[in-house]
Amino acid sequence: MDSKVITVNTQYGKPVKLTLSRDALFVQRSLPHHKEISYRQVIKASYDSDSAILKVAYIVKKKNKKYASLVIVKGDIDESQRSDAVQWAEALMYAAYDATGVKPYRKLRVLVNPHGGTKRAVGLFIKVVEPIFREAGCEYHVTHTTHRGHTQDITKVLPLDYDAVITVSGDGLVHEVFNGFANHSDPARAFAIPVAPIPTGSGNGLSLNLLGPHAGFDVVMAALNAVKGKVMKVDLFSFNQKGKRTISFMSQALGLMADIDLGTEHLRWMGDTRFMYGIFRGIIQFKSCPVQLSFKVAERDKYKMAQEVARRITDDETLTTPLSATSWMSEESASDALPPLKYHHEDDDGWTTFDESLLYVYAGKGPYVGRDFMAFPVSLPDDGLIDVMAMPSSSRMDILSGMSGAPKGDTFWNPKVHYVKAHAYRVKPLKPKGYLSVDGEEFPFEEFHVEVHQGMGTLLSPHGRYAADFAPKAGFSEHDSAEGKKNVNVPAKQ
Numbered sequence: 001m002d003s004k005v006i007t008v009n010t011q012y013g014k015p016v017k018l019t020l021s022r023d024a025l026f027v028q029r030s031l032p033h034h035k036e037i038s039y040r041q042v043i044k045a046s047y048d049s050d051s052a053i054l055k056v057a058y059i060v061k062k063k064n065k066k067y068a069s070l071v072i073v074k075g076d077i078d079e080s081q082r083s084d085a086v087q088w089a090e091a092l093m094y095a096a097y098d099a100t101g102v103k104p105y106r107k108l109r110v111l112v113n114p115h116g117g118t119k120r121a122v123g124l125f126i127k128v129v130e131p132i133f134r135e136a137g138c139e140y141h142v143t144h145t146t147h148r149g150h151t152q153d154i155t156k157v158l159p160l161d162y163d164a165v166i167t168v169s170g171d172g173l174v175h176e177v178f179n180g181f182a183n184h185s186d187p188a189r190a191f192a193i194p195v196a197p198i199p200t201g202s203g204n205g206l207s208l209n210l211l212g213p214h215a216g217f218d219v220v221m222a223a224l225n226a227v228k229g230k231v232m233k234v235d236l237f238s239f240n241q242k243g244k245r246t247i248s249f250m251s252q253a254l255g256l257m258a259d260i261d262l263g264t265e266h267l268r269w270m271g272d273t274r275f276m277y278g279i280f281r282g283i284i285q286f287k288s289c290p291v292q293l294s295f296k297v298a299e300r301d302k303y304k305m306a307q308e309v310a311r312r313i314t315d316d317e318t319l320t321t322p323l324s325a326t327s328w329m330s331e332e333s334a335s336d337a338l339p340p341l342k343y344h345h346e347d348d349d350g351w352t353t354f355d356e357s358l359l360y361v362y363a364g365k366g367p368y369v370g371r372d373f374m375a376f377p378v379s380l381p382d383d384g385l386i387d388v389m390a391m392p393s394s395s396r397m398d399i400l401s402g403m404s405g406a407p408k409g410d411t412f413w414n415p416k417v418h419y420v421k422a423h424a425y426r427v428k429p430l431k432p433k434g435y436l437s438v439d440g441e442e443f444p445f446e447e448f449h450v451e452v453h454q455g456m457g458t459l460l461s462p463h464g465r466y467a468a469d470f471a472p473k474a475g476f477s478e479h480d481s482a483e484g485k486k487n488v489n490v491p492a493k494q
Contacts (some may be wrong), residue, residue, distance in 0.1 A: 006088050008054050010075035018056060018073065020091060025058070027073065035060070039099070040462070043136040043227055045092035047085040052076045054085055056092065057135040059224045068220040070132050102228050106163040108133065108140040111151050111177070113169035113200075121168045121200040124219050129168065129198055132223040140166075145173070155180025155190070164194045164460055166226050170201015171250055175439040178236060178247045178457060187338055191236075196226040196460040203440060205250055208368035210459065212467035213407070216371065229460030234381040235365055236456040238341060239438055241448040245338070249457060250439045251364030251375075252450060254427065255289025256391070258360070258435035288393050290434060293354040293361055295425035296343065298385050302412065302419060303472055305378035310471040312380070339453050343424040351426075354418070357393040363425060363450065367409065367468035377409030377470040378421075384454035385421040392416065409470050424451035 004020040017028040025042055028034035037058050044057040055074045062069055077085050097104040110133075114122045122144065133140050145151050155165065155177045167173040177195055184190035199207035199217050208216030210229075215221040237248040299305060362375055363386050369375045376387040394416055411417055426449040434445040461467075 004088075004091075006054065006081055006085060007078060008056075008073055008075040009078070010073065016073050016075070020088070020095065025056075025092065025095075039092075039095045040228060041224070042092060042096040043132065043224070045089040045096070047077070047089040049082070049086065052079075052082055052085075054089065056089075059132070059220060067128065067218050068215075068224070070135065070220065072135065097228070100230075102230065103163065105137045105139065106227065107161065108138050108164050108166050108226065109154075109158060109162045110140050110142040110166045110168065111154065111173055112142060112144045113151075113167070113173050114144055116169040116172060116201050118200070118202065121198075124200055125168045125198070128219050129223045132220065132227065136227045138227060145169075149176065151176035152180040152183070156183040158184065158190060158193070160186065160189050160193065162193055164196055164226060166196050166198060168198040168200055170199070170203055171197070171205050171440050172201065173197075174206055174249060175247075175441060178249050182245075182247045182338060191456055192458055194229070194231055194458045194460045196222070196229055198222045198226065203370050205366060205369045206459075208371060209366035209466045209468065210461050210463075213368065213371055215467075216368070225460055225462050229462055230464055232381060232459045232461040232464055233455040234457045234459050235384060235386075236453050237365070237386060237450050238338075238453065239443075239448060239450050240341065241443065241446060245341075246438065246443075248438050248450070250366060251362065251369055251437075252439075253360070253362050253437040254291055254434065254445075255287070255358060255360035257362045257375075258437040259287070289358045289360050290429060290431035291358060291361060292428040292430060293358065293388075293390055293425065294351050294428075295354075295388055295420060295422040296351055297420050298423055299421040300419075302378075305419075305421065306412075306470060306472040309378045309380065312465060313469060313471075339456070341451060343449060343451050354390060356390075359391045359393050361388070361390050361427060363388040363422075367466055367470065371407070373406045373411075374409035374468060374470070375406075375411065377412050377468065378419075379466065381459075381466060382455050383421070384452055385423060386425065386450065386452050388420050388422050388425050390418045392418070409468070412470075413473050424449060426450075 006018050008016045008018060010016055014029060019026040019028070024039060025037045026034045027037055037060065041060060042056070042058045044055070047054045053074065054077050055072065057070065057072045059068050060071050093104065110125075112121050112125050125142075143154060151167070151173050158165070158180070165177055167177060174195060174197055178191075181187055181190035181193075197204070197207045197210070198219050199222055200219065204217060207222055210216075210225060211218065211221055234249070237252075239246045239248045239252060364376050365379055365381070365386060367374045367377050367379050375389065379387045405411065412419060426447075428447045429445055432445070436443045436445045
């Protein structure tokens with residue numbers, strides 16, 4: 001027989017023909033139709049010689065289904081093929097894991113938040129996610145969190161032998177995981193443990209950035225990433241306020257953008273729809289953001305930023321650390337300490353201060369902050385920089401026109417939106433009241449500064465980069481970018 005082809009006699013009485021090709025598994029249930037399953041979708045193949053039962057498990061997308069599906073092909077093998085069945089299963093497992101450098105049978109620490117987002121985390125984990133971990137042969141330890149800070153308490157004493165930490169929640173639990181790592185006795189090794197989200201929150205920004213807008217809310221595809229995703233280093237931030245240091249992984253928002261998140265907390269039952277509601281409510285209220293913004297600029301040319309993102313997507317390369325920046329591990333060799341802070345309030349050398357009246361300040365890492373808003377389309381995981389966006393007080397029409405193409409990142413090109421990549425930035429409130437959100441969590445509206453630690457965090461990713469496609473705007477050139485600096489970039493003082 002052809003050792004690459006095997007027939008499974010399923011319990012339903014219909015034989016299923018399985019064929020190994022160079023790039024995929026072909027599943028044929030009836031002639032002449034067959035389905036191509038990429039090896040990345042395969043999570044397990046095993047053969048029990050005592051019962052002559054072959055079992056293959058894989059993930060497949062189905063039309064008009066909210067989530068992808070776990071499919072299991074199981075049945076006995078004809079006697080003529082049994083001598084090759086063990087080798088066939090081993091060949092499939094090699095193609096599914098070893099050939100791409102992915103470790104099978106991961107050991108996972110799973111943290112489930114029963115109270116986050118739409119409060120469906122427990123049910124989705126038990127019914128949808130856990131069967132995938134079980135079929136993939138993963139070893140996993142599950143905890144249902146009971147209170148704010150519970151996850152941080154767990155991860156600050158986490159044993160370092162786990163292959164990944166899995167959060168079944170929104171972005172808030174990821175924030176707690178990283179801050180737990182920051183307080184670990186061995187933070188360097190703790191931060192080397194990959195984190196992978198299962199999206200059951202209302203925003204799920206990190207999942208959107210890893211899986212893309214079409215799969216970012218799919219708990220099955222997120223579970224597949226937990227089982228088979230590749231390690232991707234990512235920059236993290238130190239958010240420093242009144243002598244307290246907090247690790248931020250996604251965003252900091254003031255003004256309208258903070259109001260969108262914090263002002264709609266009571267509407268979490270709406271899912272991510274609450275954010276669009278918040279935008280329209282904020283436009284109606286149209287409150288100013290009374291702050292002074294300063295930053296240490298690395299790049300302010302929008303065209304160059306977009307070109308770099310497009311180059312990396314076109315090359316389909318795994319993102320690597322630029323030679324111009326250093327990682328936190330090289331800055332601080334001791335594993336029991338966080339990287340030192342480089343920038344302080346008394347240091348004004350090379351800083352730019354933004355002097356316009358503002359409607360909002362938004363800074364972060366990762367293109368998507370929600371399914372309907374690609375706020376930072378030129379963000380890169382490991383460039384050692386933070387993307388900072390500021391919108392001057394303008395008209396409601398300017399805001400609405402800027403949001404029309406928000407899901408595709410068109411807000412970036414709005415000439416009224418000031419956008420820079422920075423090594424660090426500072427904010428000084430000019431009035432006592434206002435909104436400040438860090439990774440979706442409310443913080444005091446007080447003076448703070450943020451700086452970047454390159455490659456400090458670790459995620460699991462199916463792509464090795466953010467799953468967002470963005471390119472230089474048609475008709476927009478380097479000449480346009482240079483000519484537009486009067487409007488596009490920062491009218492500021494040095």
